[in-house]
Amino acid sequence: MSRDSDDPRDLLAYLLKHAHLRLTGLVDAGLAPYDIDGKDFGVLRVVATGEPKSQAAVAQILAIDRTTMVALVDALERKGVVTRRPDPADRRRNVVELTEQGRTTYDKAAEAYAAAEQELLAPLEEARASDLARLLRELVSAERSA
Amino acid sequence: MSRDSDDPRDLLAYLLKHAHLRLTGLVDAGLAPYDIDGKDFGVLRVVATGEPKSQAAVAQILAIDRTTMVALVDALERKGVVTRRPDPADRRRNVVELTEQGRTTYDKAAEAYAAAEQELLAPLEEARASDLARLLRELVSAERSA
DNA sequence: TGCTGATTGTCAGTATTACTGACGATCAGC
């Protein structure tokens, strides 16, 4: 792209930044009632699905530094939505888990997130919205395995 | 999307963040030889196309604060790629323009940027890559006019 | 068994980055 236009807004970097910016705004606004933001929701989502994970594992999935994860989990623990527990199989690790209240919060937050996503995608017909998701998925998962 | 999967990596927020993250890395790496980064290139691109623009206009297009733009233009001016010039029609405004050297730098940088974009899109067939660009363009320009 | 190197979580310090609030200069509308 971008060879057939000289509009600066046609660059993929511009488009990705602004799409992400807008989604972040919508998500943060939608999650505010639950006293968490988009980053928090990312952690909750990782913790809520699949096998129990250590802080480092969560950090790696979300591409955030493990030192940053400390403060993130601190805050979530203070809010009572997750707990830290030393992994019995490897006591260097802290397994992060949802509390009961955390599960409730996550379920509601997931709905709010989905609504924000849908609002972002509203200008696109449904089929094209899922096209977009699929293309991005292919792109990012190709990176991951490279 | 994301209702049919519980992989945290299927969220649009995750995909947009990581796609943008990777592109930023590729672009910054490709631009390093020219002593500018992706943000600088964004400014150069806006300045290089269309009508001459004030700092505030450039800032608005790129969704960065006008106070941040001051330091950005400072640096680019120090590198000799842009100049500031008071707009004769409105002397509150500073018109930002490419220098001759700036044009040269921009032309090379634009090639490097295009290469980075292409590398990001490499996992996709050509037709699907332009699908992605088109969908994002529709999405973002719909926001803009809303 | 004991040693070596690597990993994990943590923390203090620092760097980066962008924002807030204020200012003078300038402009548009009345």
Next chain:
DNA sequence: GCTGATCGTCAGTAATACTGACAATCAGCA
């Protein structure tokens, strides 16, 4: 000519993430 608003600028501050170090723990190996 006022009045309110905009632009560029700057100092101060807030937010954020990173660097380097540390103790605790682990895996591999002699």
